Amino acid sequence: MEALLRSTGGSPPLHTAKISRLAISNRIFAAVYASAVLTLLYHHLETLADSTTSISSLLISLSLLIADLILAFMWTTTQSFRMHPVYRTESPESLAKVVTDQTDCVPAMDVFICTADPYKEPPMGVVNTALSVMAYDYPPEKLSLYVSDDGGSAPTLFAFLEAAKFAAHWLPFCRKNDVVERSPEVYFASNDCRFSEAQKIKTMYESMKVRVENVVERGKVGDEFITGEEESQAFNKWTDGFTRQDHPTVIQVILDKSKDRDITGHVMPNLIYVSREKSMTSHHHFKAGALNVLIRVSAIMMNSPIILTLDCDTYSNDPKTLQRVLCYFSDTKVESKVGYIQFPQKFHGINKNDIYGCEIKRLFVINPQGMDGLNGPNHVGTGCFFNRRVFFGGPSALLLPELPELSPYHVVNKPIQSPQVLKLAHRVAGCNYENQTQWGFKVGVRYGSLVEDYFTGYRVQCEGWKTIFCNPDRPAFYGEAPISLIDVLNQNKRWAIGLLEVAFSKYCPLTFGISLMGPLMGLAYAHYAFWPIWSIPAAIYAFVPQFTLLNGVTIFPKVSEPWFVLYLFLFFGAYGQDLLDFIVGGGTFQRWWGDQRMWMIRSLSCFLFGSIEYSMKSLGISTHGFNVTSKVLNEEQSKRYEQGVFEFGVHSPLFVPLTMAAITNLAALIFAIVTILRGGGGDFERLLMQLLIVAFAGVLKEVSEKEYLREVSDEVLKEVFKEYLREVNEEVLKEVFKEVLKEVSEKEYLREVSDELFKEESEGECLREVSKEAFEEVLKEVFKEVLKELNEKMMTNDVTDVKVAIFDCGLGHNRDGSSKHGEPATVVKRREKSTEETENTD
Ligand SMILES: O=c1ccn([C@@H]2O[C@H](COP(=O)(O)OP(=O)(O)O[C@H]3O[C@H](CO)[C@@H](O)[C@H](O)[C@H]3O)[C@@H](O)[C@H]2O)c(=O)[nH]1
Numbered sequence: 101m102e103a104l105l106r107s108t109g110g111s112p113p114l115h116t117a118k119i120s121r122l123a124i125s126n127r128i129f130a131a132v133y134a135s136a137v138l139t140l141l142y143h144h145l146e147t148l149a150d151s152t153t154s155i156s157s158l159l160i161s162l163s164l165l166i167a168d169l170i171l172a173f174m175w176t177t178t179q180s181f182r183m184h185p186v187y188r189t190e191s192p193e194s195l196a197k198v199v200t201d202q203t204d205c206v207p208a209m210d211v212f213i214c215t216a217d218p219y220k221e222p223p224m225g226v227v228n229t230a231l232s233v234m235a236y237d238y239p240p241e242k243l244s245l246y247v248s249d250d251g252g253s254a255p256t257l258f259a260f261l262e263a264a265k266f267a268a269h270w271l272p273f274c275r276k277n278d279v280v281e282r283s284p285e286v287y288f289a290s291n292d293c294r295f296s297e298a299q300k301i302k303t304m305y306e307s308m309k310v311r312v313e314n315v316v317e318r319g320k321v322g323d324e325f326i327t328g329e330e331e332s333q334a335f336n337k338w339t340d341g342f343t344r345q346d347h348p349t350v351i352q353v354i355l356d357k358s359k360d361r362d363i364t365g366h367v368m369p370n371l372i373y374v375s376r377e378k379s380m381t382s383h384h385h386f387k388a389g390a391l392n393v394l395i396r397v398s399a400i401m402m403n404s405p406i407i408l409t410l411d412c413d414t415y416s417n418d419p420k421t422l423q424r425v426l427c428y429f430s431d432t433k434v435e436s437k438v439g440y441i442q443f444p445q446k447f448h449g450i451n452k453n454d455i456y457g458c459e460i461k462r463l464f465v466i467n468p469q470g471m472d473g474l475n476g477p478n479h480v481g482t483g484c485f486f487n488r489r490v491f492f493g494g495p496s497a498l499l500l501p502e503l504p505e506l507s508p509y510h511v512v513n514k515p516i517q518s519p520q521v522l523k524l525a526h527r528v529a530g531c532n533y534e535n536q537t538q539w540g541f542k543v544g545v546r547y548g549s550l551v552e553d554y555f556t557g558y559r560v561q562c563e564g565w566k567t568i569f570c571n572p573d574r575p576a577f578y579g580e581a582p583i584s585l586i587d588v589l590n591q592n593k594r595w596a597i598g599l600l601e602v603a604f605s606k607y608c609p610l611t612f613g614i615s616l617m618g619p620l621m622g623l624a625y626a627h628y629a630f631w632p633i634w635s636i637p638a639a640i641y642a643f644v645p646q647f648t649l650l651n652g653v654t655i656f657p658k659v660s661e662p663w664f665v666l667y668l669f670l671f672f673g674a675y676g677q678d679l680l681d682f683i684v685g686g687g688t689f690q691r692w693w694g695d696q697r698m699w700m701i702r703s704l705s706c707f708l709f710g711s712i713e714y715s716m717k718s719l720g721i722s723t724h725g726f727n728v729t730s731k732v733l734n735e736e737q738s739k740r741y742e743q744g745v746f747e748f749g750v751h752s753p754l755f756v757p758l759t760m761a762a763i764t765n766l767a768a769l770i771f772a773i774v775t776i777l778r779g780g781g782g783d784f785e786r787l788l789m790q791l792l793i794v795a796f797a798g799v800l801k802e803v804s805e806k807e808y809l810r811e812v813s814d815e816v817l818k819e820v821f822k823e824y825l826r827e828v829n830e831e832v833l834k835e836v837f838k839e840v841l842k843e844v845s846e847k848e849y850l851r852e853v854s855d856e857l858f859k860e861e862s863e864g865e866c867l868r869e870v871s872k873e874a875f876e877e878v879l880k881e882v883f884k885e886v887l888k889e890l891n892e893k894m895m896t897n898d899v900t901d902v903k904v905a906i907f908d909c910g911l912g913h914n915r916d917g918s919s920k921h922g923e924p925a926t927v928v929k930r931r932e933k934s935t936e937e938t939e940n941t942d
């Protein structure tokens with residue numbers, strides 16, 4: 101690496117960083133906002149002191165205080181991302197010449213690709229990822245790929261044997277035609293391949309795909325597919341007792357750079373398939389365990405100083421990425437301290453408005469830029485180039501592993517297929533190898549959290565490593581985002597559990613992190629560790645203002661009070677700044693909105709459930725695993741996703757709190773509007789804050805109205821709602837209907853309201869079923885009241901015209917069927933019908 105730098109001496113800098121223009125204004129705003137937050141907390145304390153009169157008002161004040169304390173804490177942690185964001189640029193051009201001219205100078209790279217389940221992660225996808233990387237513009241003799249298969253699946257090995265044969269054609273094809281999309285799937289999808297060479301390659305690819313998919317579908321490799329002695333030996337490992345959870349190590353060198361050549365006689369990179377040993381009796385630590393096996397196996401085979409880790413779906417989108425990375429790794433000023441260079445996770449195929457908020461721009465782009473100006477971004481699991489040394493202690497505290505061959509400084513001098521190398525590789529891939537070693541605790545990828553990426557990045561930064569965020573205009577990698585709501589929620593639930601595991605360990609960023617990295621980095625990591633506690637304020641704000649509103653209790657300042665302005669400032673300040681960050685980061689308003697909506701949905705579902713599951717695990721009641729996110733695209737589902745249809749898809753307890761909140765908000769919204777319409781200015785002033793919150797949470801309502809009832813025709817869920825409506829909300833519903841009827845029956849609101857409520861077929865069904873009795877009850881009461889009122893008016897001789905009196909008391913139309921106010925006939929008809937119905941029951 102040093103040789104490389106010397107040879108670039110004198111040319112322009114390999115990389116530059118510039119601080120964001122928003123940094124200064126962010127700091128000023130932070131000061132102002134912090135004062136506002138403190139003032140609000142003071143106001144809360146005051147209210148709390150005043151609300152000792154009744155237990156319920158005390159509880160309400162307390163819950164609001166807790167919610168705002170948590171929001172204030174989260175706000176504080178986000179400030180780390182805003183104090184010093186930087187944007188980096190690299191100049192790979194100044195390096196390009198050197199790299200091609202002096203092959204010997206460039207460092208070797210080991211690439212790790214993890215896969216765990218051939219059904220959720222189709223082998224063809226993994227193969228595409230591997231091919232895109234094998235075809236990097238980099239000397240192939242310096243590249244080695246290791247595929248970790250935690251699924252222990254013969255079809256996956258088969259797919260890679262096929263891929264190796266195809267690569268012999270694909271790599272020279274990419275070189276010759278200067279192909280940019282080096283994942284064949286992406287290339288063939290976006291190029292029409294008119295020239296005959298491309299046609300030929302495409303046919304070859306398609307036929308490989310058919311063979312692989314066929315084998316995957318059958319779940320085993322038929323004899324007709326096994327060609328050579330070597331292949332047959334490899335597949336013999338899959339004996340009858342071989343299961344995914346219990347099997348010996350399988351290591352297969354598929355391509356060996358010392359002898360394998362492509363069709364033009366060029367060297368091909370090493371390609372090694374590794375399925376580590378599994379047994380029912382030992383813990384495997386999921387992906388972290390798989391990566392540690394690869395670190396050891398690769399150390400024995402090549403021991404390249406740079407390691408690229410990729411999830412099976414993260415294919416390369418730019419063949420020149422390695423040159424970019426070398427801009428940092430070859431700079432001796434930073435090289436010795438750089439632990440890793442993280443690229444953002446970007447996803448292909450996200451729909452226009454990103455309805456499930458999968459882009460997660462803040463996590464993958466905005467926040468890392470913020471951390472990059474401090475000590476460097478957190479690790480996000482894929483698209484990351486590691487300095488191998490980072491896995492063995494701090495920059496100035498080398499921790500030597502138990503075998504000299506695993507040391508990052510060990511020089512490999514045996515061919516990868518030599519018996520000694522293979523024997524040792526099998527040994528270090530064994531499931532008991534790590535017992536009584538430092539692996540996972542002080543060495544390698546760290547265990548103890550389901551978000552091993554976050555935890556490992558955090559720990560190595562605590563040890564003193566600096567990290568770098570590299571975000572080129574042309575994304576270096578693309579991955580697959582989950583495109584169904586339940587997948588998103590399950591993924592986020594796993595993250596929530598993993599993050600809490602860190603938050604409540606001795607490595608809590610608030611203590612451990614701050615003491616080792618200073619307050620800003622510590623808070624940045626704390627922001628993630630405590631991510632799931634967002635569910636607490638979200639739940640409080642989704643229910644407390646609503647229930648108090650339904651009970652006619654005012655909990656927020658009146659419009660005329662100065663505190664109201666404070667609330668407005670805090671609300672719009674936070675959301676405004678958030679939107680600004682998002683737009684500056686290249687987002688659109690619609691995507692921001694979708695992101696907000698998902699924030700609410702996440703907070704009320706997976707963060708809540710994640711926290712519960714985490715607590716159960718801590719109490720030893722249950723355990724949790726790594727539920728791999730599906731990367732399979734169902735055609736129908738993709739189509740609907742493409743069209744932007746928000747769907748729940750399946751039934752899941754995850755949706756219950758969400759929909760409960762949606763219904764409560766709907767009821768509260770109607771109730772508030774009615775109260776304000778009736779009560780006039782006073783109520784408006786008093787209830788506006790609550791109304792705003794309810795309307796805002798109506799984002800959820802929007803979702804539930806559109807899709808929930810149509811989609812989730814699931815019995816269990818339906819029961820839950822019925823129950824809920826019946827027990828919790830009967831009174832409320834009665835109130836609402838009563839108000840609605842009394843207030844608005846003269847106009848055509850009844851129709852409108854009932855249309856609104858009964859619009860969706862199934863929704864109507866559900867509501868009608870649930871509230872039929874309540875509805876009838878209410879109607880009876882209303883009629884009684886109306887009659888009573890009418891009676892009174894007639895008694896006091898206040899009435900000259902009976903018809904007018906009926907109107908004044910809120911009963912519909914003229915006797916002759918026409919409308920007094922000239923309403924359209926349809927309206928009248930409808931109303932007649934509803935009147936008839938009620939009359940029958942009366
Ligand atoms: O026992 C396991 C489980 C998973 N994986 C691999 O881990 C990767 C990530 O799994 P995925 O289901 O895609 O999880 P995501 O939530 O989408 O991934 C994010 O979050 C994970 C931590 O929860 C990180 O490991 C990932 O890098 C990061 O992209 C995939 O390649 C899997 O094959 C394994 O190798 N072994």
Ligand SMILES: [Mn+2]
Pocket residue numbers: 411413579580729
């Ligand atoms: Mn993933």
